[in-house]
Amino acid sequence: MTLITSLLVLALQVGPNPSVISPLGTPDELRNRPERAPQEKSIEQDPAALWLAECLGMLPDQAARAHSLAQLRRNDSAGRDRILANHCLGLAATELGLWDDAIGAFIAARDDTPGDEMRAKARFGAMAGNAALAAQDLERSATLLKTARSDAQAAASAPMQAIIASDLARVLVATGQLEDALAELDLSTQLIPDEAGTWLLKATLLRRLERLDEAQTAIEEASTLAPADPAIGLEAGVIAVLSGREDAARTSWQSVIDLAPSSPEALTAQGYLAQIEPAAS
Known part of the structure; x- marks a missing residue:
C-alpha cells in the first residue's frame, strides 16, 4: 500500500x-488492508x-x-x-x-x-x-x-466496480435508460452478490419493467440478505400485489409495520393495506 x-x-x-x-x-x-510497510x-x-x-x-x-x-x-x-x-x-x-x-x-x-x-x-x-x-x-x-x-x-477492484455500477444505475434510471441501468445492476450483483441494497434496486427496476417473475427472484434474494429491512418488505408487497398475490402482499406489508412501526415505510405500508380488500375470515 x-x-x-x-x-x-x-x-x-x-x-x-x-x-x-x-x-x-x-x-x-x-x-x-495489508500490514503497513516498515x-x-x-x-x-x-x-x-x-x-x-x-x-x-x-x-x-x-x-x-x-x-x-x-x-x-x-x-x-x-x-x-x-x-x-x-x-x-x-x-x-x-x-x-x-x-x-x-x-x-x-x-x-x-x-x-x-x-x-x-x-x-x-x-x-x-x-x-x-x-x-x-x-x-x-x-x-x-x-x-x-x-x-x-x-x-x-x-x-471488483468491490469498487460493483459500487460504482450501482451508482451509475441510479443515474441511468433518472434519465430513463432503464435497460442500461439494469445491465449495471446485473454487473453489480455479479461482482458483490451479498449486497442487499443492490438486489432491492434490481427488484424495483424489474418491477418497473413489468418483469415480475424476475423481480420476485431479486426481492427474495434481498430479503434473504436483510430480512429486517423495511424497504425490502415494502417492495416485496408491491411486487406480490402486482402479481395477483394479495395475501402475500398483506403479509409483507404487515411485517414492515411490525418490524419498524415508526418508519416511513410502515406509514406507506399502512396506506397500501387500506387500499386492498381485507383478508377473508
Missing part, C-alpha cells in the same frame, strides 16, 4: 463518509496525515472553516498534499451544498492521483459523479461514473 492510499484510508477512518451524497459502501482498501510513516510522523485528520475532524460542524482551510492549502501545495487538500475541500463543499466546488475538487484529486493508484482515482471519480448527481447534472454524473468504473476495472 502506497502512502497516498494509506492516507485515503485514514480519511475514511477519522472523517465522515466520503460518499455522503450517495453511499458507496466500505472500500476494498478497508476490507483487506518504511511507511505513522500519522504522528507525517504532517500531511495530521493535517488531513484535523481538516476532516471539522466536518460537519465547522464545514465552512474546513472549506476555507482546504482551499488555502490546495492553492499553496502540490503532489499528495494537494490531493489531500482537494479531498477535504470536496467533502466540505458537499456538507455546504456547494456542488460545483465539490465536483471540481474531487476531479482535481482524481487527476492528480498517480497512475499506480487506480483505486484512489476510481473513488475520487465516483465522489465527483455523485456530487454531479446531487447537482442534478445527470449527463456529467454518468460520464464521471463511467470513467470511475473504468478506473476501478483497471485497478482490478
Whole structure:
C-alpha cells in the first residue's frame, strides 16, 4: 500500500463518509488492508496525515472553516498534499451544498492521483459523479461514473466496480435508460452478490419493467440478505400485489409495520393495506 492510499484510508477512518451524497459502501482498501510497510510513516510522523485528520475532524460542524482551510492549502501545495487538500475541500463543499466546488475538487484529486493508484482515482471519480448527481447534472454524473468504473476495472477492484455500477444505475434510471441501468445492476450483483441494497434496486427496476417473475427472484434474494429491512418488505408487497398475490402482499406489508412501526415505510405500508380488500375470515 502506497502512502497516498494509506492516507485515503485514514480519511475514511477519522472523517465522515466520503460518499455522503450517495453511499458507496466500505472500500476494498478497508476490507483487506495489508500490514503497513516498515518504511511507511505513522500519522504522528507525517504532517500531511495530521493535517488531513484535523481538516476532516471539522466536518460537519465547522464545514465552512474546513472549506476555507482546504482551499488555502490546495492553492499553496502540490503532489499528495494537494490531493489531500482537494479531498477535504470536496467533502466540505458537499456538507455546504456547494456542488460545483465539490465536483471540481474531487476531479482535481482524481487527476492528480498517480497512475499506480487506480483505486484512489476510481473513488475520487465516483465522489465527483455523485456530487454531479446531487447537482442534478445527470449527463456529467454518468460520464464521471463511467470513467470511475473504468478506473476501478483497471485497478482490478471488483468491490469498487460493483459500487460504482450501482451508482451509475441510479443515474441511468433518472434519465430513463432503464435497460442500461439494469445491465449495471446485473454487473453489480455479479461482482458483490451479498449486497442487499443492490438486489432491492434490481427488484424495483424489474418491477418497473413489468418483469415480475424476475423481480420476485431479486426481492427474495434481498430479503434473504436483510430480512429486517423495511424497504425490502415494502417492495416485496408491491411486487406480490402486482402479481395477483394479495395475501402475500398483506403479509409483507404487515411485517414492515411490525418490524419498524415508526418508519416511513410502515406509514406507506399502512396506506397500501387500506387500499386492498381485507383478508377473508
